[in-house]
Amino acid sequence: MSQLSRLVRIARTDFSYFFRTKWLMAVLISLSLSDMLVVGLVYGRLIPSKFAGLTYFQFLVPGIVVVGLFSAATDTGRRIWLALREGVVQYYLTLPIRTGGLVGAYIISGGLGGIVYSGALLAIAYLALSFLGASTIPIQGILYALALVPFLFILATGIAGLAAFFASVSRRGEIYWVYAQALQVSMVTISTVFYPAQTIAQYLPAPVATIAEYNPLSLAAGALRTSAFAGNPLDTIVLTNLLATSLPLAMLGAFAYWIILRTIRLKGKP
Amino acid sequence: MFAVETLDLSKRYGKTDALRGLNFTVNEGEIMVILGPNGSGKTTLLMILCTILKPTSGTAKVVGIDVVEEGTKVREVMGIAFQEARGFWRHKPSSILRFHASMFDIDPAKRQDLIERTMKDLELWESRDKMFMHLSGGQAKRLETAKVLIQQPKLAIFDEPTSQVDLRGKRKIWDKIRELRDQGSTIIVATNEVREAEYLADRVTILHQGQRVVCDTIPKLKDAIAGGDIVEVDFEDPVSGKLVDDLNGLGGDVSLSSEGNQLRAKVSRAEDWVPKMTSASYIAGAKIASIRITEPSLDDVFLHFTGKALVDQP
Numbered sequence A: 001m002s003q004l005s006r007l008v009r010i011a012r013t014d015f016s017y018f019f020r021t022k023w024l025m026a027v028l029i030s031l032s033l034s035d036m037l038v039v040g041l042v043y044g045r046l047i048p049s050k051f052a053g054l055t056y057f058q059f060l061v062p063g064i065v066v067v068g069l070f071s072a073a074t075d076t077g078r079r080i081w082l083a084l085r086e087g088v089v090q091y092y093l094t095l096p097i098r099t100g101g102l103v104g105a106y107i108i109s110g111g112l113g114g115i116v117y118s119g120a121l122l123a124i125a126y127l128a129l130s131f132l133g134a135s136t137i138p139i140q141g142i143l144y145a146l147a148l149v150p151f152l153f154i155l156a157t158g159i160a161g162l163a164a165f166f167a168s169v170s171r172r173g174e175i176y177w178v179y180a181q182a183l184q185v186s187m188v189t190i191s192t193v194f195y196p197a198q199t200i201a202q203y204l205p206a207p208v209a210t211i212a213e214y215n216p217l218s219l220a221a222g223a224l225r226t227s228a229f230a231g232n233p234l235d236t237i238v239l240t241n242l243l244a245t246s247l248p249l250a251m252l253g254a255f256a257y258w259i260i261l262r263t264i265r266l267k268g269k270p
Numbered sequence B: 001m002f003a004v005e006t007l008d009l010s011k012r013y014g015k016t017d018a019l020r021g022l023n024f025t026v027n028e029g030e031i032m033v034i035l036g037p038n039g040s041g042k043t044t045l046l047m048i049l050c051t052i053l054k055p056t057s058g059t060a061k062v063v064g065i066d067v068v069e070e071g072t073k074v075r076e077v078m079g080i081a082f083q084e085a086r087g088f089w090r091h092k093p094s095s096i097l098r099f100h101a102s103m104f105d106i107d108p109a110k111r112q113d114l115i116e117r118t119m120k121d122l123e124l125w126e127s128r129d130k131m132f133m134h135l136s137g138g139q140a141k142r143l144e145t146a147k148v149l150i151q152q153p154k155l156a157i158f159d160e161p162t163s164q165v166d167l168r169g170k171r172k173i174w175d176k177i178r179e180l181r182d183q184g185s186t187i188i189v190a191t192n193e194v195r196e197a198e199y200l201a202d203r204v205t206i207l208h209q210g211q212r213v214v215c216d217t218i219p220k221l222k223d224a225i226a227g228g229d230i231v232e233v234d235f236e237d238p239v240s241g242k243l244v245d246d247l248n249g250l251g252g253d254v255s256l257s258s259e260g261n262q263l264r265a266k267v268s269r270a271e272d273w274v275p276k277m278t279s280a281s282y283i284a285g286a287k288i289a290s291i292r293i294t295e296p297s298l299d300d301v302f303l304h305f306t307g308k309a310l311v312d313q314p
Helices: A002-021 A023-048 A056-086 A089-091 A097-131 A137-170 A172-187 A197-203 A206-214 A218-231 A236-267 B042-049 B073-078 B091-102 B108-120 B135-153 B167-182 B194-200 B218-223 B241-248 B272-283 B299-305
Strands: B004-013 B016-026 B029-034 B057-064 B077-082 B155-159 B186-191 B201-207 B211-216 B229-235 B254-259 B264-265 B288-294
Touching: A002 A056, A002 A097, A002 B091, A056 A089, A056 A097, A056 A137, A089 A236, A097 A137, A097 A236, A137 A172, A137 A236, A137 B042, A137 B264, A197 A206, A197 B186, A206 A218, A218 A236, A236 B186, B004 B042, B016 B042, B016 B194, B016 B211, B029 B042, B029 B167, B029 B194, B029 B211, B042 B057, B042 B186, B073 B077, B077 B135, B091 B108, B091 B135, B091 B299, B108 B135, B135 B155, B135 B167, B155 B167, B167 B186, B167 B194, B186 B194, B201 B218, B201 B229, B201 B299, B211 B218, B211 B299, B218 B299, B229 B272, B241 B254, B241 B264, B241 B272, B264 B272, B272 B288
Parallel strands: B029 B186, B029 B201, B077 B155, B155 B186
Antiparallel strands: B004 B016, B004 B057, B201 B211, B229 B264, B229 B288, B254 B264
């Protein structure tokens, strides 16, 4: 069996672990669906004005989808921390796969978790739009959404990488959660996930507005709004920026996790 | 070629030397038991052999492959059952075994049968629907053993394989480990349990404070203790001074004491001394009523070679 197929098997096993964690699924799904179906639909009827040509629902849902992707990908960090605590990582280290392959498997499974979970949210949003007649979905929008999948996957691996980094530097589980929540609050707050760029530029200093503009979550939410919901062609500059901001995060996380595995080999513990 | 060979192997954690220049070999197809108390360096040695740990200095080879230079190749030929069971908490035992089998290229056509048979052999079948996190300590340990059994590696390592396992389970695991050896695997078992070592070992290595104290077969280790075997002889009549003198004259390393009809002898090898003793008694006209031979335990062997008890006394 090749190193690649072993990597895929480990990634698949870790990926399935995310969906086997029922309490986490319950928390994530209930939050995402209540945001989408209650806040999005109900508020959408209360707020008739359009944002950049989109209804409030169409504006909000890409944000929810991106936050769902973020939450699912961040769970990689929790799984890495658990694997370190429970010694599963030592089991992995006895398997016939290179350390780099093991690191890659975790990052890929984080990417897969993010893309599958957020993909499901997007599908639910499309169904809600169809059945509730909140607005119409251009067929091109669905095609553009499919074309966005590889880019969203890269974004999810980047976030998984960041989570891996925090898991690697966390001595205790509680500390990991503090890091993860701080990351979520800062990345979602300083972004255009839930607010238009103009609003941020209006109320926050210019450097913060620039960070928000180039935040990969903003780029992903923007691409979903423009293409998956409004049906406009994908903007290559946005996609390039998305890759340019996500890949370094994935590499940072992979490097941090690799360092931790190397430390285990030297010291016997992280 | 040795199945395992270490040369001047050392491992240091901070200021603590876990292994200190260890030279250790295991022959192909044997069960080598590493006996030592907690902290003797057993687990550190196993962790280095299975490539989890890097040595501070020295070399270690598994079937001729260097564990540092070619770790991935080493991992292809060895399997380890950890002291503390390691498993995916939310997976069932069969799913964990399927993953393990797939990582080691076990023929997919035979995989399911092999897993089912091994789970039944180790009495895990009843627990097949439980998640790993709901298994008892003993069940988790059996699962740990099952991973190595289905893998059938060239080098199988078991770190305290029956701790937390009940007596019946211990016997099953020991038999399966011997079966694995008979199928061609080389086996290392680390333990501080004397019964386990006695049941399994082709040879025993005693580790103490990170160093090899002695390595040999159990009979030879026991024979190496002067006065190692104890022979108690009951005569029909009181033991005479002449008989004691005659028996002292038989030669060898022997220490005799008598009281009434009973004679107690500490000898190196009872199997050599007893026939000579019975002949001398017959010639002296002393009729023997019974003979009891007891041999020292591995605890005694350990005490003899290290000056310390294997298990701390309460």
